[in-house]
Amino acid sequence: MKRLLLINGPNLNMLGKREPDKYGRHTLQDVVRLVKDTAWEQGYEVEAYQSNHEGDLVDQIQRAEGGAAGIIINPAAYTHSSIAMRDAVSAISIPVIEIHISNVHSREEFRHHSMLAPVCAGQIVGFGIDGYRLATLGLIKKIEDEGRNDS
Numbered sequence: 001m002k003r004l005l006l007i008n009g010p011n012l013n014m015l016g017k018r019e020p021d022k023y024g025r026h027t028l029q030d031v032v033r034l035v036k037d038t039a040w041e042q043g044y045e046v047e048a049y050q051s052n053h054e055g056d057l058v059d060q061i062q063r064a065e066g067g068a069a070g071i072i073i074n075p076a077a078y079t080h081s082s083i084a085m086r087d088a089v090s091a092i093s094i095p096v097i098e099i100h101i102s103n104v105h106s107r108e109e110f111r112h113h114s115m116l117a118p119v120c121a122g123q124i125v126g127f128g129i130d131g132y133r134l135a136t137l138g139l140i141k142k143i144e145d146e147g148r149n150d151s
């Protein structure tokens, strides 16, 4: 079975308790279940990872190549600052979809810019945790389209 990697960045372990007006009441466990169920319906399995540490997130992105067909990533606050995570995404050849629970464009100015978006295959913003389902389906579509183009 093909595998996807789900990566969540800093403070997303606090989903459900953290600023529920912005991020809702669902927990990280709910997010992981949603992505696993969505992927499973399409014939994919998912490995899920969360870290509050930039270097660990870079390690996970690097590690994905070879083991996973694509990545769904919510880089959280590192979205807006991490050149290291952007370089890690640039360094691998599998598709990466960036997702944000909140609509970052309707929030503070510093959230409007993503370091990673220009090197990702796509971005989903502002659909709450449903965005993870959309990101999973979009990623699988890209993987399968690329597979067809290769053959």
Ligand SMILES: O=C1C[C@@](O)(C(=O)O)C[C@@H](O)[C@@H]1O
Residues within 6 Å of the ligand: 010, 011, 012, 074, 075, 076, 077, 078, 079, 099, 100, 101, 102, 103, 104, 111
């Ligand atoms: O931690 C987060 C969560 C977030 O990535 C989101 O999913 O809406 C948006 C980021 O700006 C913020 O730092």
